[in-house]
Amino acid sequence: MTTPPDPAGETFTERQQAVLDTVLALMVEQGGDVTMTAVARRASCSKESLYKWFGDRDGLLTATVRWQASKVRAGNYDRTRLDILALRDSLIRFAANWLGVISSPTSVALNRFAISQAGTRGSNLGAIMLANGRFAIGERLKPLLDAGREAGLLDFDDTETAFRTFIGLVGRDVQIRVLLGDRLSLSPSEIERDAARATDQFLTLCGTEKTGPGRNQTNA
Incomplete structure (x- = not known):
């Protein structure tokens, strides 16, 4: 599968895309704020991986917006x-x-x-x-x-x-x-x-x- 580049010229791996889709799904379900813990639990990955890939919570939200906008x-x-x-x-x-x-x-x-x-x-x-x-x-x-x-x-x-x-x-x-x-x-x-x-x-x-x-x- 071809991975579309985000607006910063980077690419998300398929695993990272799945995590970002999880963030979007949680927002739809919860109608708002999501935590790193909730994302890690739903995406079946560690919080350490989230911090490694996206930095802090703002980094995760930034990546989520970029992923949505890349479409x-x-x-x-x-x-x-x-x-x-x-x-x-x-x-x-x-x-x-x-x-x-x-x-x-x-x-x-x-x-x-x-x-x-x-x-x-x-x-x-x-x-x-x-x-x-x-x-x-x-x-x-x-x-x-x-x-x-x-x-x-x-x-x-x-x-x-x-x-x-x-x-x-x-x-x-x-x-x-x-x-x-x-x-x-x-x-x-x-x-x-x-x-x-x-x-x-x-x-x-x-x-x-x-x-x-x-x-x-x-x-x-």
Whole structure:
């Protein structure tokens, strides 16, 4: 099995991935805080191994966020030969991955816990979530947006603004609804449909004359 790299350029072994999945499962079950002892017991490993692999508890939480965020990736594309079909497909892949992650029970539990800890003195989880979640995901998509601009397919002044526009079109109100308890359930086909629709809306807003014909041919 291929191990996806985390945003820091490191890789998690299959055993470490299993431990991080255990952290996410415990958060879903318990609705919040987890201890190193509980993780070690559920994952059938020693606390010494946890400290060796991840450092302290913040290190474990950081790795957990990175592991969750690593599931959000754009499709494969050749930056030197990027055309509208490849750009559109890569944007759809990213959007579908992101929608699937943010609407999952594990992501909801992780975000709810981070929000609950945001105003707590001494808690670093909010900063961990921002640095290794939202900001890391942004840095993963921005090269594709820049490549689209370099290829003459996209027209925007600021990459960060373009990223926020795209994410806004993709996410709509999904994340806030699931965080507030709405039993919103998106099937794979619905996620794919919403990702394609958001991508086409983004291309309408930020695309160039090169973009329109390619998109129309794709949708024909």
